Amino acid sequence: MIKMKKFLALALSAAMTAGILAGCGSDGSTNGGSTGGSTSGNGATITILNSKMEIQEQLEKMAESYGKSKGVNVEVYYSSDTIAAHLSTRYASNEPYTISMVDAKDVYSLAKEHAVDLSGEDWVKDTTEAISIDGKVYGFPVCVEARGIIYNADAIKAITGSDFDPASVKTLDDFNKLLSDLKAGGMAAPTGIMKEDWSLAAHFLAEVYEQQADPDAFIKGLHDGTTHMADDAIFNSMMDTFDALKANNYAEASAISAEREVTEQKLAEGELAFMFGGNWDWSVINQYDYSDNMGIMPVPQNGSTDANTKLVGGGSKYFFIDSSSNTSDEQVQAAKDFLNWMVYDSEGQSFLVNECALVPAFSNITLAVSDPLGASVKTYADKGALIGNYNYLPDDHYSKLGAAFQEYLANKTDRAGFGAAIDSYWQAATLSEH
């Protein structure tokens, strides 16, 4: 009897422990894994972190077919967390991904410690967008993305009656004239503005740095207090254009609670004609009943530079291969093979361009880009009319100045106040070394 009780007690405590342990199970909430392929070949398993939500499905399918034909096991993971935050948990648990897709700034902060030197790879000669640090190539550019004003040519034509030529709207004066024509023709509010901090600060405001002749020197001037934002010609020119967008915003009264999806739906369906954005917005626009003729044009400006003939952008999202001891040589080799496959194999090229609808960053890939925004970007990229990204903004830049920009958008501050906020941010910021 006593034995029986003892057994029961043990069983009970075991059950309780199991209950507690169940709580520690791996969480599947944000990271969906998918495995594909057989394990013949050299049998290596490579894991890929994807941070572009819109291509997750395509990647999973590719993992399966690629795995089957090449005899490697490909696992694709997705995380909606901040990339650096997500990777830090993986590195902390000694389970880094073989290949991680990160933003350019992450390559600069991670590569020296965590990435394999890819300088010897063939594809290096076919791209101008790879990231190298101290002469070593670490980042494989997944695609080219660029920013500008997205237009809906069909919506404009419906009112003006003639085909819209984006090259005809170079200056702010042209732009304002077109906006007032559109309003006179019955479009109540022709523009939309994304209030997201990353769009305002990391994309729009960043153009002010990127259009400078020497962005590093400009930012150093802001940091030292010798340059003031409110006095800068490019800042004022960009803000003049922003004011035009703001004054014609469909959600003027509730600009800072306008939802991105609603704005892009209106743009897609032709209720709006213009919105500042980039070709990644296609993944939102194509969810709706979009117009056929859309595209991206440079931000119209009255300034004296040629920035109003160029989009701003370049390589976006980079793959790097983990160099830690957790990744074996076979895995590194399999990962390198995978990158080569995307650049040189016709199937790989087709995967990148046709299935994922990305603008390739490699000059040897000649497939036509299918989505209209991507096609615009490719036109500008091909003729060398892209102003490069400035990838050295501090991590808190988009959040802190995004908040300041939102205040400007909500009329809580004026341009001088916003300029002062930018000045004081930079004066307190720590500049990254590069």
Place this chain on the structure above:
Amino acid sequence: MQRNKMSYKVSQFLMFAGPAGLLFVGTVIIPFLYGLYLTFTSWDGISRTKPFVGFENYASTFADTAYWQAIGRTLIYSIFSVILINIVAFALAYLVTSGVKGQNFFRAGFFIPNLIGGIVLGYVWKFVFNRAFVAVAESLGQRNAASLLSTTNGAMFCLILVSVWQYAGYMMLIYVAGFMSVSESLKEAAMIDGCTPAQAMQNVTIPLMRSSFVQCIFLSITRCFMVYDVNLSLTKGEPFNSSVMAAMHVFNQAFTYKNYGTGQAEALILFVICAIVGVTQVYIGKKGEVAA
């Protein structure tokens, strides 16, 4: 077997508490101590090296005005939420124990918001504030109605409202248990002695339910201080980072701005503040508890 022997007692204790204790140490105590160590480094969260910097992170914590603003905001939010949650929960509990028709149905109904995860709940309410309320206002003839979430005070109001809605049902259950634990005979005796129902409530029922109040207030204080999920999905700190609560600021500092050490130090200070408030409240609450 000698049941009063020390070795027997220890082995019995270990058999029951050992596994859970081990896990508790492994998942709570050790990470806590490790976190404490990290506050003395300038680790960025991912680098292999963790340079030792002494008390620098604490110095930057005290210099971080955004952090103290977030703490102040959290205090205001917590005070309003805790008071409202408990008033609403108590009223609901009174309602569903007073014998109204279908009270079991109401109990379940009021409790349901608590079963929805904070993230989902935030998105649902975001839709309500941004679309439904705006549409109603516009149909009532107000032109260019702006969402409550687009103003600083409005966003705070929304956060408080959603928290009250979320937690009132849960606290209601504890109050219901409190109401049930007060024996009918005591109330009856008070009434026979000439108490009005309100007086009986004030002088007999509420003092006897004191432990329910202590528990509910403690739970709601700690939850409000640590609020993150609703904050993230409902306002995401917007507008203008004016609804960033302490926990969200800590997360941003550690992971988004990559100042892991400073974030960890800020988290520790938040923990200390929360612990002091919680323990003081329980101490004061327990002191005046009466036994039936």
